[in-house]
Amino acid sequence: MKRRTWILSALGATGALMVGWGVMPARSRLGSPELMLKTEGDVALNGWIKIAKDGAVVLAMPRSEMGQGIHTALAMLVAEELDMPLNRVRLEQAGADSIYGNVAMLVASLPFHPLDSEGEHKPTKIKMGEWLVGKIARELGINATGGSSSIADLWEPMRMAAATARASLVQAAAAAWKVPANEITVAQGVMQHASGKTAHFGEMAASAAGTTPANITPKASKDWKLIGQATARTDIPAKVTGQATFGLDVRLPGMLFAAVQMCPMIGGSAASMDTKDALALKGVSKVVPLDAWGGGTAGLAVVGQTTWHARQGVKAIKVQWQAPATGALDSQRIQADLLKALNTESGFTFHEQGVPTQAEKAAATRIDALYQAPYLAHATMEPMNCTAQVKDGKVEIWVPTQVPQMARDMAAKVAKVDKDKVTVHVTQLGGGFGRRLEVDFVGQAVQVAMACEGQPVQLSWSREEDMTHDFFRPMHLAKFQASLDDKGEVTSLRIKSAGDAITPRWMARAVPALSGPIDMPDKTASEGLFDLPYGFASQHMSHVATKSSVPVGFWRSVGHSHNAFFSESFIDELAAATKQDPLAFRLNWLKDAPRYAAVLKLAADKAAWGTPLPAGRARGIALHESFGSIVAQVAEVSLADGQIRVHRVVCAIDCGTVVNPATVAQQVESSVIFGLSAALFGKIDIVGGAVQQSNFSNAPIVSLGQAPQVETHIVPSTRHPAGVGEPAVPPLAPAVGNALFALTGKRQRALPLVV
Amino acid sequence: MDLNINGQSRTSNADPSMLLLWVLRDELNLTGTKFGCGIAACGACTVHVGGQPVRSCVMPVSAVANQQIKTIESLGSAEKPHPLQAAWIAEQVPQCGYCQSGMLMAAAALLDKNANPSDADIDAAMTNLCRCGTYQRVRAAIHRAAVQMKKGGAA
Numbered sequence: 004m005k006r007r008t009w010i011l012s013a014l015g016a017t018g019a020l021m022v023g024w025g026v027m028p029a030r031s032r033l034g035s036p037e038l039m040l041k042t043e044g045d046v047a048l049n050g051w052i053k054i055a056k057d058g059a060v061v062l063a064m065p066r067s068e069m070g071q072g073i074h075t076a077l078a079m080l081v082a083e084e085l086d087m088p089l090n091r092v093r094l095e096q097a098g099a100d101s102i103y104g105n106v107a108m109l110v111a112s113l114p115f116h117p118l119d120s121e122g123e124h125k126p127t128k129i130k131m132g133e134w135l136v137g138k139i140a141r142e143l144g145i146n147a148t149g150g151s152s153s154i155a156d157l158w159e160p161m162r163m164a165a166a167t168a169r170a171s172l173v174q175a176a177a178a179a180w181k182v183p184a185n186e187i188t189v190a191q192g193v194m195q196h197a198s199g200k201t202a203h204f205g206e207m208a209a210s211a212a213g214t215t216p217a218n219i220t221p222k223a224s225k226d227w228k229l230i231g232q233a234t235a236r237t238d239i240p241a242k243v244t245g246q247a248t249f250g251l252d253v254r255l256p257g258m259l260f261a262a263v264q265m266c267p268m269i270g271g272s273a274a275s276m277d278t279k280d281a282l283a284l285k286g287v288s289k290v291v292p293l294d295a296w297g298g299g300t301a302g303l304a305v306v307g308q309t310t311w312h313a314r315q316g317v318k319a320i321k322v323q324w325q326a327p328a329t330g331a332l333d334s335q336r337i338q339a340d341l342l343k344a345l346n347t348e349s350g351f352t353f354h355e356q357g358v359p360t361q362a363e364k365a366a367a368t369r370i371d372a373l374y375q376a377p378y379l380a381h382a383t384m385e386p387m388n389c390t391a392q393v394k395d396g397k398v399e400i401w402v403p404t405q406v407p408q409m410a411r412d413m414a415a416k417v418a419k420v421d422k423d424k425v426t427v428h429v430t431q432l433g434g435g436f437g438r439r440l441e442v443d444f445v446g447q448a449v450q451v452a453m454a455c456e457g458q459p460v461q462l463s464w465s466r467e468e469d470m471t472h473d474f475f476r477p478m479h480l481a482k483f484q485a486s487l488d489d490k491g492e493v494t495s496l497r498i499k500s501a502g503d504a505i506t507p508r509w510m511a512r513a514v515p516a517l518s519g520p521i522d523m524p525d526k527t528a529s530e531g532l533f534d535l536p537y538g539f540a541s542q543h544m545s546h547v548a549t550k551s552s553v554p555v556g557f558w559r560s561v562g563h564s565h566n567a568f569f570s571e572s573f574i575d576e577l578a579a580a581t582k583q584d585p586l587a588f589r590l591n592w593l594k595d596a597p598r599y600a601a602v603l604k605l606a607a608d609k610a611a612w613g614t615p616l617p618a619g620r621a622r623g624i625a626l627h628e629s630f631g632s633i634v635a636q637v638a639e640v641s642l643a644d645g646q647i648r649v650h651r652v653v654c655a656i657d658c659g660t661v662v663n664p665a666t667v668a669q670q671v672e673s674s675v676i677f678g679l680s681a682a683l684f685g686k687i688d689i690v691g692g693a694v695q696q697s698n699f700s701n702a703p704i705v706s707l708g709q710a711p712q713v714e715t716h717i718v719p720s721t722r723h724p725a726g727v728g729e730p731a732v733p734p735l736a737p738a739v740g741n742a743l744f745a746l747t748g749k750r751q752r753a754l755p756l757v758v
Numbered sequence: 759m760d761l762n763i764n765g766q767s768r769t770s771n772a773d774p775s776m777l778l779l780w781v782l783r784d785e786l787n788l789t790g791t792k793f794g795c796g797i798a799a800c801g802a803c804t805v806h807v808g809g810q811p812v813r814s815c816v817m818p819v820s821a822v823a824n825q826q827i828k829t830i831e832s833l834g835s836a837e838k839p840h841p842l843q844a845a846w847i848a849e850q851v852p853q854c855g856y857c858q859s860g861m862l863m864a865a866a867a868l869l870d871k872n873a874n875p876s877d878a879d880i881d882a883a884m885t886n887l888c889r890c891g892t893y894q895r896v897r898a899a900i901h902r903a904a905v906q907m908k909k910g911g912a913a
Contacts, residue, residue, distance in 0.1 A: 070854030070890045235850060242855030243843040245790020245830035249856055252789035260784060285773070309784035310793070311776050384794055384802060384856040384889045433792070433856030434889050466795045665850060669895075673853055676891025699799040699887060708881035710893035 029134075030141050032160035033167060034102040036212065039063055040095055046208035048171055050102050051164035052081070053095070054211075058192050058203030060085060060168075064094040065103035066157070067148040067405050068238055069435035070673070071728040072666035075236040077157055079662055083229045084165035084221055085204070087192030089237065096429055099408050099422075101144025107156035108147060109140035112506065114353055114526040116534050117628050118596060143514065148405040149440055149557060151630035151726025154662055158724050162221035170216035175207040176200075224660070224721065233665035238431070250403035250430045251463055253390045261451045261462040262313035263293065264320070265302030265472050268692030270327035270552060272301040281305060281319040286312030290320065291454045296446025297413055298512050298554050300472055304451045310463060329552055331692030334378060334478065337551050341480045341501040342373075350499060350547035351524040353533035357541030359486075362495035366486035370580050372573055374483065376565035376754045377686035379476035379558055380469075380696070382704065385433020388463035389448035393418050395457075398425045398449060403432040405439040409513050413442040417449040436677070437557035440509065441474050470702060471694035474556025475687055477503040479565045481532060483573045486541075491581050493592070495541035498532045500566070503555050504548040522548035527557070531566025531733060536596040536628065537574065537589070553689065559677055560732035563629040567733030568682075568740065568754060571625040575741040576750060585624050585741060586612050598657060599626060602718055603635040606655035609716050610637035620650070623742025625734035630726025632658035633718075636675070636734040638711070640742035647683060647758060649711040649739055657718035659725040668715040671731040675713045678735030680704040682756050759823040763788070764832035774820035778812075779803045781819045782829060790830035790859045794887070801886030804860035804867075805829045811867035830859035833866060842866055845903035853890035861886050865900050874904055 034050015041047075044056040053061035062081050068074040078092040097103045110133050119126055125133075169189065176194045177184035179202075188195050195201045224230075241247040266272050278290040289306040305316030363369070390401040391414065398418045404410045407427045415422045432439055448462040464472075479502035486495040504525035511518035525548065533544035558564060578588035586607050593600040603626045607613075612622060619641050626635045639651040652675045661667055684703045688695040696702035740751035743758060751757075761768045763786065772781050782788040782805070791814060794802030798813035805814045806828040834840030839847070842865050852858045861884070868875055868883040875883070880897050888896070 068854075070852075072853070235847070236852075238855070239847055239850060239852050240836050242852040242858050243839070243846045243862060244834065244836055245859045246836075247855050248789075249792075251783075251793065254787050254789065309776075309780050311780035311784065382889060384792075384800070384854065384887070386793070432854060434854045436889075463793075466797070669850065669853060669892075672894060673891040676893065677889070698797055699795050700797060704887055704889060705891070705893075706887060707884045707893040707896060710891065712894055 029137060032102040033164055034100060038098055038100045038102065046212050048168040048208070048211060049164050050100065051161060052168040054172070054204045054208035056205045058205035059091045059093055060087060060204065061093045061095050063097035063103070065097035065146050066153045067429055067432050067435065069148065069405065069432035069439070071670060072236050072663060073148070073153045074238055075234065076154060076662045076666055077161060078237065079229050079234060080158070080161045081165040083227060084162050085169050085192065086189040089229065089234065091192055099146070099411065101142065102160070103146050104140065104144030105147045105152055105156050106137050106140040108150040108152040109145070110136050111150055111152060111630065112526055114524070114529070114533065116354060118536055121596065121598060145513065146406065146408050147440060148435070149437060151729045154724045155631065155726065163219060166221045167216060167219045170219055171211035171214045172204050172207045174214060174216055175211035176202055179207065179210065230662050231664065234663050236666070247431050249385050249433045250388045250390065250401065251385060251461070253401040253430060253461060255390070255392070255459040257458050258390070259288065259306050259308065259455055259458050259460040260310045260313050261304045261306045261460050262310060262317045263302055263304045263447060263462060263464055263468055264317045265293070265300040265468060266324045267471065268324060268326045269300055269332055269554065269689065269694070270329065271325055271692060273303060274323040274325040276303060276323070277321040281316040284312070284315055284319060287316035289454060290316070291451045293447050293450060296417065296450070297441060297443035298474065298508070299443030304447060304462060306451060306455060306460060314465065326692050332551070332553055332689045333691070334689040337478055337553065338375070338480070340551070341478060341549055344501045344547045344549050345480055345482050345499055348547045350501070350545040352543065352545045353529040354542060354544040357495065359495045359497050359541040359543040362486045362541040363497070365488070366494065367489040368487040370485045370487065370576060372483045372576060372752060374481045374569035374572065374752050376479045376568065378478050378553065378689065379681060379685045380473040380687050380702065381436045381438035381558060382470060382702065383434030383436060383438055386464045386466055386469040387438070387444040388461065389445045390459060390461040391448040391452035392457070392459035393449060393452045396420060396424060400425070400445060400448065401428040401430055402445055403430045403439060404442065404445070405432070405435050406442065406513070409442045410445045413445045414449045417446050418453060436559040437561070438473060440557055441512070466699070467697045470697055474554045476558035476564065477505060477553070477555040481566070481569045483569070485577055487581065493539050493577055493581070496539045497543045498570070499545050499547065500529060500532055501547040501549055502528060503551055503553065504528050505555050505557055505561065508555060509557065522550055524548070527562040529562065531563040531627065531629065532570055534628065535570055536599045537592040538595050539592065560629055560729040563627065563733040564681065565754065567625070567627040568736040571627060571734065571737030572740050572751060575737070575744065579744070584613070589626060599628065599633050602626065602633045602655045602657045605716055605718060606635035606637050606653055609655065609714065610653035612637060621742045621745035623738045623740065623745060625737035625741060627734045629730045629733055632656060632725040632727065632730035634730045634734050636731070636738040638735070638738035638742045640739055640746060642746065642758060645758060647739070647743065647756060649679060651712045651714070652735065652738070653714045654731055655716045655718060656731060657720055658727050658730065659720050659722035661717060662724060664717055667717055667727050670727045671715040672713040674729065674731035675735050676705050676710055678732040679711070679739070682736040682739050682754060685755055759820060761819070761823060761827060762825065763827045764829060770819065772819050775818050778805070778814040778817040778819045778822055782814065788829050788831055792856055792859055794857065799887070800857070801864055802857045802860040804863040804886065806863060806867055809867070809870060811864050830863055833862060840866065841903040841906045842869065842899065845899040845906065848902060849895045849899040851892050851895040851899050853892055857886060857888045861888065861896055865896070868900070869904060869907065873908060875900065
């Protein structure tokens with residue numbers, strides 16, 4: 004199947020929806036005031052903005068804070084448009100209306116080549132595709148925090164909502180003061196007129212309510228006072244005093260605690276269990292067999308008066324576990340299967356240009372390489388948990404989640420109630436990284452709460468359960484083949500990859516009505532391979548979607564996280580094979596991608612690429628685009644007693660318009676360390692159906708003493724804001740691998756890196 | 759048994775083998791101290807016992823009876839932050855924030871022993887894990903707090 008066929012079939016499925024839409028602009032996301040929570044004394048002006056009596060603003064917040072600083076950045080957009088201090092914007096969890104859904108994330112799932120959108124004018128086919136998927140996403144209204152998409156998605160709707168609210172408030176003041184609206188200025192949340200009249204927003208909110216001013220546009224960039232300024236995060240003070248409420252910190256009157264154990268064999272279940280000893284323990288009240296929810300594995304939960312009691316109970320249960328009917332999984336066997344698939348199947352073509360077969364036939368030299376990456380766990384610091392109460396036909400859950408509606412739907416399904424009987428409270432997330440796009444643990448918590456006669460119960464996982472029952476980054480293999488002509492110039496690049504597709508599996512869990520076969524084409528499988536910026540005349544990139552039953556999920560930067568290691572390492576191989584400097588080689592092939600070249604040059608300049616280093620140290624460079632942002636990194640690496648030591652990582656990023664540069668630096672630093680943990684240590688092995696790694700003792704992550712110094716350099720830009728939370732993860736592994744090659748002469752073709 | 763937590767005496771009926779972390783979190787609702795790994799590997803549960811940093815997830819409560827236990831809740835407050843907390847804000851250290859209570863308690867124990875730690879001292883003492891990778895800011899904030907504490911002011 005060719006890419007075009009796939010897109011067309013996707014479009015065909017939604018053809019009925021298209022009728023009458025062709026001439027319609029994007030449907031407004033302003034929303035009506037009724038969508039906001041009714042609170043005493045506050046006046047809602049639209050679906051996003053409420054004005055408090057004292058003039059403060061309450062913002063409907065649909066996105067989850069998991070460390071990426073999004074609550075601050077989105078509040079900045081609103082403070083900017085309303086000309087008010089950031090600390091006077093309060094957040095309120097948004098409801099479930101489709102205006103809060105994430106359009107940008109779904110649009111970004113289209114497999115378009117990013118270079119096609121680099122120019123000033125996007126090609127019509129891309130605009131059409133984005134328009135259509137945007138329409139569908141708008142109607143679906145899936146609220147998800149992921150895909151580094153929050154700012155890109157809410158940039159327009161939130162600024163429009165705030166600008167509209169501001170215009171209503173100014174109009175109300177103008178009417179009250181009998182002066183023209185354009186003579187009223189706003190500063191620090193106070194409206195003023197030259198006549199001496201002043202009022203804060205709260206004083207005009209009641210008369211502003213219900214008005215809908217026309218022709219609103221957000222501020223021009225030259226008028227920004229807050230956007231683009233390094234701004235202190237509003238969530239940090241509570242996080243240094245222990246006062247922030249994560250999922251595990253929810254405390255309710257009469258609350259019980261539950262610990263879980265799932266079948267160690269993925270997809271397996273309990274054949275029998277002896278609960279006598281557990282139930283005899285003081286403080287243990289119940290054992291609840293758990294079904295497999297949301298793609299997870301079945302098991303059991305023990306309810307006790309504290310988490311400790313519940314865990315003692317779990318240890319005391321004797322269980323006969325059984326493998327799933329499909330047999331026990333084995334990651335080595337899966338690796339062999341992927342290799343076989345690579346060698347025998349043609350896969351789905353994501354990108355083709357020139358005539359690769361011709362170039363290959365005419366090649367003077369061929370360079371081949373096989374790259375591989377293992378399964379990976381997310382290992383958020385806060386293990387999976389959910390607190391639930393099922394009472395009087397209603398369900399209430401408190402959960403650190405990236406997908407509140409999916410959590411709601413899961414709770415409704417388990418408790419067999421209508422969705423509107425479920426209330427979801429989203430807490431702070433102790434890390435997300437994609438793991439909290441799943442709601443398996445929500446199903447468990449509600450199932451346990453149903454057995455607790457109306458008492459709330461906090462269900463939490465041990466680190467061992469968290470690591471062994473993750474939705475792992477899929478194992479991935481890729482074959483590279485480059486052709487060189489007799490002058491040593493690269494004439495073609497062919498890449499074929501193999502691995503399980505994530506999105507169709509997740510769609511089946513998230514939106515079952517839209518799900519298709521698990522091996523359908525998924526952009527995330529080939530991203531970072533099919534979308535390279537290098538101008539090789541002939542290219543062919545395909546992916547073979549495999550069909551293992553390992554639970555796989557979105558892992559920070561998704562396909563890019565391993566594919567960038569493959570592609571940027573292989574580009575380095577080509578530089579070496581043609582005896583060129585890795586920077587010069589890349590720049591030579593980036594003549595039609597000036598923005599990429601600029602980012603690469605900036606990183607190289609700041610890292611003093613090409614200047615001597617102390618003996619025993621070497622630099623490696625990598626460049627990668629993901630989530631709309633281009634990132635280049637230079638890593639300085641040495642070896643000490645056979646251990647890889649990364650001293651410094653210089654990073655340049657072009658992420659379009661920047662809202663909070665302080666957050667960009669934080670996220671780059673975070674991404675480098677996250678990427679480095681995966682590059683140095685990250686792997687999950689499955690033997691006899693069971694994950695072998697279980698805790699930080701046998702699945703280490705980078706510690707403070709191993710952490711490099713990270714420098715962030717932001718390319719100024721006026722483009723639409725792009726992703727920040729993930730794009731600095733992918734280039735790290737190839738930058739380090741390429742530095743190791745420079746140091747040792749040995750090419751790194753597998754993760755984790757081994758010297 | 760008698761427990762002294764954040765300067766207050768409390769009587770606990772907890773099972774002597776119950777781990778301190780869960781007494782703090784689930785019995786006393788002092789939820790600032792976090793669970794991360796349960797094997798003393800990550801340090802999210804770090805508290806002070808008799809001034810020493812201790813990983814409360816492996817510490818039976820009976821072993822700390824009658825000793826001074828200090829948790830993040832007593833390090834400082836929003837109104838009166840500890841110099842480390844002020845430095846943590848100045849350096850914008852936390853991201854998700856989950857590990858930061860433990861980080862701060864480990865850092866406070868370090869500065870109690872060593873008012874002017876070198877980078878190597880910080881590397882050796884700060885073995886807490888952070889999945890958001892806030893390490894370089896943790897290091898900078900400890901240096902900043904050390905300087906401020908020497909001056910006798912807030913960071």
